[in-house]
Amino acid sequence: MPKKAKSASFVKSIFDPLNAHADGVVDNEEQLSRLKRFRADRVWVKNFAIVVLVLGLLAIMLAYAYNRLNAPVFQIVEKPTFIEKPIYKTVKIPDPQLSKIIEKPIYIEKIIKVPIQITKRDGSVANFTFFNTRDVNKNGISEVVVGARYESVTSPYPESQWCYATGTNRKSSNSYPRIDIASKDGVASPVYRTITVKDSEIFGATTDTLRKARKYCDFFPDKPPTKSEEQIVIPPNTPIPKNPPKDGNKIGSGFYVNAEGYIVTNEHVAGSCSSIWINHNSSKSQAVLIAKDEELDIAIIKVNKKSQDFARFANTVETGEDVMALGFPLGNKLGKEIKATSGNISALSGLNDNQDYLQFTAPIQPGNSGGPLLNVYGHVVGINTSKLVNEKYENINFAIKGNNAQQFLGSKSIKFNHSSNNEELKSVDIVKKGKKFTVKVLCYN
Numbered sequence: 074m075p076k077k078a079k080s081a082s083f084v085k086s087i088f089d090p091l092n093a094h095a096d097g098v099v100d101n102e103e104q105l106s107r108l109k110r111f112r113a114d115r116v117w118v119k120n121f122a123i124v125v126l127v128l129g130l131l132a133i134m135l136a137y138a139y140n141r142l143n144a145p146v147f148q149i150v151e152k153p154t155f156i157e158k159p160i161y162k163t164v165k166i167p168d169p170q171l172s173k174i175i176e177k178p179i180y181i182e183k184i185i186k187v188p189i190q191i192t193k194r195d196g197s198v199a200n201f202t203f204f205n206t207r208d209v210n211k212n213g214i215s216e217v218v219v220g221a222r223y224e225s226v227t228s229p230y231p232e233s234q235w236c237y238a239t240g241t242n243r244k245s246s247n248s249y250p251r252i253d254i255a256s257k258d259g260v261a262s263p264v265y266r267t268i269t270v271k272d273s274e275i276f277g278a279t280t281d282t283l284r285k286a287r288k289y290c291d292f293f294p295d296k297p298p299t300k301s302e303e304q305i306v307i308p309p310n311t312p313i314p315k316n317p318p319k320d321g322n323k324i325g326s327g328f329y330v331n332a333e334g335y336i337v338t339n340e341h342v343a344g345s346c347s348s349i350w351i352n353h354n355s356s357k358s359q360a361v362l363i364a365k366d367e368e369l370d371i372a373i374i375k376v377n378k379k380s381q382d383f384a385r386f387a388n389t390v391e392t393g394e395d396v397m398a399l400g401f402p403l404g405n406k407l408g409k410e411i412k413a414t415s416g417n418i419s420a421l422s423g424l425n426d427n428q429d430y431l432q433f434t435a436p437i438q439p440g441n442s443g444g445p446l447l448n449v450y451g452h453v454v455g456i457n458t459s460k461l462v463n464e465k466y467e468n469i470n471f472a473i474k475g476n477n478a479q480q481f482l483g484s485k486s487i488k489f490n491h492s493s494n495n496e497e498l499k500s501v502d503i504v505k506k507g508k509k510f511t512v513k514v515l516c517y518n
Contacts, residue, residue, distance in 0.1 A: 213278030217289035236290035242277040325514040326400035326444030329383035338443030346516040353512040382509035385492035387452035398435040400444030
């Protein structure tokens with residue numbers, strides 16, 4: 074019987090689990106490699122950001138230092154010029170062995186403290202004005218002002234009064250609208266002006282608003298302006314020796330504003346002096362400080378003497394007009410004679426658009442502060458005050474506007490004068506005219 078053939082069989086090996094495990098190992102290695110690259114990239118980005126931040130801070134610090142180095146310097150003209158200081162000596166006569174001392178009598182002139190004016194020898198003061206201002210600042214009205222003119226300090230009532238309003242909307246770069254509201258003569262009732270539509274259009278406020286502004290007209294009462302006899306004393310005039318010590322003193326300029334001995338100068342010239350003198354036409358007189366305003370940088374001093382030569386203020390000032398600055402720059406280093414420099418008005422505002430000042434191109438130096446800035450008619454348009462000093466800037470000078478000086482004088486009831494004379498003068502004639510009322514101010518500390 075034939076043998077049966079043997080059957081062959083095989084077992085298939087399955088490597089899928091092994092392959093899957095191998096694939097997982099490879100994948101894990103790839104993930105780990107990507108993680109390492111990510112961490113390395115993050116460290117690089119962090120280091121780059123730190124470098125950029127440090128460079129930025131360094132750039133800011135360098136820019137700040139550069140700006141500080143090149144920042145303009147606003148220098149007050151008046152620092153410091155040294156002058157002589159009085160020395161008082163005891164003189165023995167006729168024989169040094171006798172030790173007799175000459176005593177000089179002191180004559181004191183009594184003055185009524187401002188805002189009342191100084192009394193004259195006959196006991197009265199003529200023609201001066203008080204001002205009263207009410208701030209409104211709404212509906213197009215900035216303020217309402219009342220002026221009262223008295224014939225003397227003993228007048229029982231104001232001789233005349235007037236009331237006007239100023240607007241908040243500028244008519245030009247340096248002027249605001251103004252409208253008269255009422256007037257009052259003596260003890261009569263106020264007469265109010267009729268407000269028209271045209272008036273309201275020019276002013277920039279409604280007719281009803283302007284009519285209601287009448288309530289802000291606070292007229293002065295019918296009584297004398299003199300309320301007290303508080304007095305101040307002007308020291309006697311004492312000669313100044315020729316060779317006293319010079320430390321700690323300064324020189325400025327000023328100018329007479331009326332015949333009663335009132336002189337206008339800068340606050341930084343005379344505002345902090347223990348003793349003030351003026352030198353005019355080689356004659357020295359001691360002065361007393363009457364009033365000052367540090368913010369406006371203006372001061373008023375007075376001497377015990379009359380002066381028929383005094384400055385008159387201009388009614389207007391315009392950009393571009395010719396001007397001349399008078400004063401005594403650098404004390405006596407340039408000689409004792411008054412100095413004059415010419416230029417023009419370059420702007421009707423000061424540093425940072427300050428509307429109390431104007432800019433001009435007539436060069437000034439330390440010692441010019443407080444002197445007059447005159448137009449071609451010889452009228453005051455400003456008070457020389459300061460200049461801008463920097464290597465990048467040239468010939469930028471500032472003066473207090475004449476109308477601001479007038480408002481300050483009026484607020485202290487000090488008389489001053491305008492002039493409408495439009496006869497142009499030659500430069501030499503302007504200097505001759507200004508020399509008569511411009512003085513050297515000597516400050517001792």
